[in-house]
Amino acid sequence: MKKWFVLLLTILMIVSCVGTSAESNNDISATLDVALAADMAPDSVTEWVRMFNDEYPNIKLNVTLVDASNYTATFEPLVAADAMPDVMAVAPHDYYRNLAEKGYLLDCGEMDGWDRQVDFVQDAFTSESGLRFGVSNGVSTMVLFYNEDHFAQAGITELPTCWEEFIECCEKLKTAGFAPMAVAGAGSNNLAHSFMGFGIAYEVYGSGYDKNWVANNMTGEYDYDVDAWKRVLDRLVYLRDKGYFQKGYESADLYEVLRILASGEASMSIQQTSQAGNIFLDDGVNLNCMAVPWNYRGQPNVAISWACDGVGLGRNANNEKNLEAAKIFFEFVTYENAWVYQNMVGGLSPFKTMEDMPKAIVDNRVQSAWESNAQMEQSGLPAQSFSAPVYAQVRNFVQEVTLGLAEPDMIGEYLNAAQMEYATTLK
Known part of the structure; x- marks a missing residue:
């Protein structure tokens, strides 16, 4: 692409x-x-x-x-x-x-x-x-796109419902000779939507540390240099160090990741449903999507959905x-003619009824994922939940952690300075 x-x-x-x-x-x-x-x-x-x-x-x-x-x-x-x-x-x-x-x-x-x-x-x-x-x-929601044929060949008979089962899937896929995950090491926005987004969803929101983090971090007085925020990217580092990312992930951008996934060169990727049109190709491999199993066993799911x-x-x-x-x-x-865009991205209409966009073609896999995620508690999409200067540092931070240039517990060093910059605009 x-x-x-x-x-x-x-x-x-x-x-x-x-x-x-x-x-x-x-x-x-x-x-x-x-x-x-x-x-x-x-x-x-x-x-x-x-x-x-x-x-x-x-x-x-x-x-x-x-x-x-x-x-x-x-x-x-x-x-x-x-x-x-x-x-x-x-x-x-x-x-x-x-x-x-x-x-x-x-x-x-x-x-x-x-x-x-x-x-x-x-x-x-x-x-x-x-x-x-x-x-x-x-409207869109973050999901785990996965290759059904790879799962079958790796002996995965049930979809993962929690983090522990997800790791088992990754290990089985790696053992079977597949690259478990397609990751855009050069795509900071995509990294922020996926790994940063779900890290916050579970370590900050789901853990109960701050259920209202979206509003609170926009006050200009928020402190990211705390344990919950320092854990946000721990699982990203774990997956990277276990060798679950595709070869060359460091230089792959979003479009390369979509190509890799759609061609069957990797087994899974965390992406938004609005990318379905670039993933579910008519001549592509056998793919589906599901809720992202980032929850620890026994912990409820948290979704990320947005306009x-x-x-x-x-x-x-x-x-x-x-x-x-x-x-x-x-x-x-x-x-x-909003349907023109909707049909190309394979996404979902923002309107209340399908009658308002009668020419839209809805993929049942995407619709099912949206309905499933809609039943869960919702955390914020990073791009829409931080101030502009803080989000710029979020993107920088998550990319540097992905590439091994920073550690997860350094988050306060990156984000707090940007928060102070944002605070000056509120006075």
Whole structure:
């Protein structure tokens, strides 16, 4: 699978100068700056543009494809210039809530897709003052993707339900000649979602140390230099040192991991269900997914589920003349044709009923995993649960631990300094 970097794709649409009826939508003319995430399904943007061009030939789109793991690289210069895109990728975390509070994003609560979103998704895309700054691309949950044929060949007849059984599976797979786990040593965001996420879910949340860690760590006064947080990555180190990661994991990014898993070069990987479209390939190997068994025997499961990134409306000097056209494109991708993205990523709709996205194709394996995880207690997705400066250090820390450049008990050295930086923004 190709790796997509931030790139600028300017799509010129041929505009007819002949007057037409309102029914053909040619009565609206504008040039829009659009910045959409391209990581999981870049072809969805291409398809949306093609479809939009057919229906609205007088609206020209200047489209930037954005790396979702580093939105700030694209948007910070635009913030400084007070020139946000007309329609732009947004995410339900601290960085965008701050943009909304500072007036860089417009309220989209009157758009068709907003009210159709499930309640927790609406909450995720609402700023502190109540500005509704985005419509989500979907909902997702972290699962363990696994190769059913590898399990059978390794003599694994029952799926693991706890950490101890998971380790037994890893050992059987390794003994049978398989690489038990596909790990993105070069993908800090993916490492944070998986190993950091579940380490927190069980050592901080599940242990009872801090059931409200998501809210508490956003106060600016949180201390990560405590035993519970120091244990968060112990199991990552254990798995690495037991030799359960694939060869070359140190340099593998997310896209290489997805390829390895889908081709059968490794047996398991912890990924979000919104990657199912890149994993459950029609011509791929026999894969399935299940809850991540990170719980110790007798300990209840904890899941990580969330509202995916979405699309918002940016404030800029051209809003007065372009806002009507921007809303048309916004509705086109977030509601009327949101199924294009959903079907490519193999994910789940953010809407309350399937009637709101009738063309969506839902994989039963993904739906089953979502329903199973929905019954569990929920911890926070790291990308959405830390302040921006702390999360930057979370990514740095988990990657350095994975590569043996730092130890799990050094977490306070990495995160507390970033927390102090964040605290200065709250004064």
